Amino acid sequence: MSLLTHPNARELSKTVRATVLVFKDPRSQELLNRIERLAPSEANALIIGETGTGKELVARQIHNLSRRSQANFVAVNCGAFPETLVESELFGHEKGAFTGATQNKAGWFEAANGGTLFLDEIGDLPLGMQVKLLRVLQEREVVRLGSRTPIPINVRLVAATNINLADAVVAGNFREDLFYRLHVATIRLPPLRERPGDILPLTEFFVAEHCRRLGYSSAQLSPEAERKLLAHNWPGNIRELENAIHHALLVCRQQLIQPGDLHLVEMSAAVRQEIQALPAAGGDLESALISLFEKNLDNLFDHIEEQVFRTAYQFCHGNQLQTGRLLGISRNIVRARLEKIGELPPIGGYPAKVE
Numbered sequence: 177m178s179l180l181t182h183p184n185a186r187e188l189s190k191t192v193r194a195t196v197l198v199f200k201d202p203r204s205q206e207l208l209n210r211i212e213r214l215a216p217s218e219a220n221a222l223i224i225g226e227t228g229t230g231k232e233l234v235a236r237q238i239h240n241l242s243r244r245s246q247a248n249f250v251a252v253n254c255g256a257f258p259e260t261l262v263e264s265e266l267f268g269h270e271k272g273a274f275t276g277a278t279q280n281k282a283g284w285f286e287a288a289n290g291g292t293l294f295l296d297e298i299g300d301l302p303l304g305m306q307v308k309l310l311r312v313l314q315e316r317e318v319v320r321l322g323s324r325t326p327i328p329i330n331v332r333l334v335a336a337t338n339i340n341l342a343d344a345v346v347a348g349n350f351r352e353d354l355f356y357r358l359h360v361a362t363i364r365l366p367p368l369r370e371r372p373g374d375i376l377p378l379t380e381f382f383v384a385e386h387c388r389r390l391g392y393s394s395a396q397l398s399p400e401a402e403r404k405l406l407a408h409n410w411p412g413n414i415r416e417l418e419n420a421i422h423h424a425l426l427v428c429r430q431q432l433i434q435p436g437d438l439h440l441v442e443m444s445a446a447v448r449q450e451i452q453a454l455p456a457a458g459g460d461l462e463s464a465l466i467s468l469f470e471k472n473l474d475n476l477f478d479h480i481e482e483q484v485f486r487t488a489y490q491f492c493h494g495n496q497l498q499t500g501r502l503l504g505i506s507r508n509i510v511r512a513r514l515e516k517i518g519e520l521p522p523i524g525g526y527p528a529k530v531e
């Protein structure tokens with residue numbers, strides 16, 4: 177089996193590419209059963225889960241347990257490309273199809289032919305691409321950009337999302353027909369806080385794995401450190417746990433992890449702190465809002481929302497994807513708001529920025 181990974185290999189070097197899956201909590205075991213039953217079928221699947229819950233790992237597992245396991249598993253992050261490049265990345269292009277297309281190139285669908293295509297962050301796919309994806313799924317063929325010849329495709333699609341696609345459909349950011357097409361077999365990965373029975377087994381797994389990588393013979397956790405892990409609410413899920421263990425191993429003494437070695441941040445508390453710290457930066461949010469309310473402005477909410485998007489977009493140097501990450505919403509929503517407030521360049525106006 178050959179393996180093609182994320183085009184933006186963020187964190188891959190730091191992350192354990194687990195071949196072992198830890199599924200100890202009863203909820204996880206139920207999930208594993210479902211995965212094992214679904215995998216051998218040819219049905220497309222949709223994996224839904226918060227960030228760091230193991231969506232990509234589960235997608236690989238589905239592939240490994242399927243009849244396609246000897247063929248390619250291709251993982252693509254739909255949010256990793258500027259809109260202008262998504263189409264040629266997915267479906268390929270012919271030489272001369274656009275400026276810079278100096279040779280024929282197969283897209284990800286062709287690369288995954290016979291195997292499994294994992295489309296991560298499917299909610300970030302621009303609406304125009306959603307139409308094209310739906311057509312490919314229906315017709316089972318792709319047409320490269322700049323070509324007229326359809327190429328037959330035999331690909332199983334596994335998509336993943338960390339946003340609620342049903343909400344995105346209601347908001348007009350995700351096509352309903354594509355949603356139903358993907359929704360045939362869904363796998364919900366519960367957040368780590370809802371499967372506490374996995375916390376210590378995963379910890380043991382990551383301790384062993386990172387000890388091996390760091391060249392340590394072994395390491396232990398004190399009972400207090402274990403209690404701290406069990407009490408945390410894990411907004412970043414399994415990835416957060418892995419990073420916490422990795423860090424603790426680097427700072428602990430005598431191969432014994434103590435509570436102080438575990439740097440766990442409560443997301444909500446962190447955000448609260450930031451807002452409370454605002455007066456030091458020259459004025460706080462609450463009094464700014466109150467003075468706005470006192471001015472009795474029209475469409476106040478629209479103005480505030482507009483300012484939030486404008487400022488965030490500038491803060492991220494005009495990067496829609498990062499703006500979405502910053503605000504914790506999908507790029508589709510960011511794009512729609514930026515269009516509404518006239519922040520977006522005309523289509524085809526500026527050259528595409530490759531991330």
Ligand SMILES: Nc1ncnc2c1ncn2[C@@H]1O[C@H](COP(=O)(O)OP(=O)(O)OP(=O)(O)O)[C@@H](O)[C@H]1O
Binds near residue numbers: 229
């Ligand atoms: N059940 C598990 N057993 C062992 N390791 C796991 C398990 N689930 C996840 N991991 C590990 O946790 C990390 C995060 O998993 P993964 O990248 O699959 O999450 P994700 O849901 O795709 O995250 P994101 O939404 O950020 O893309 C990876 O290093 C993965 O190997």
Ligand SMILES: [Mg+2]
Binds near residue numbers: 231232296
């Ligand atoms: Mg992922």
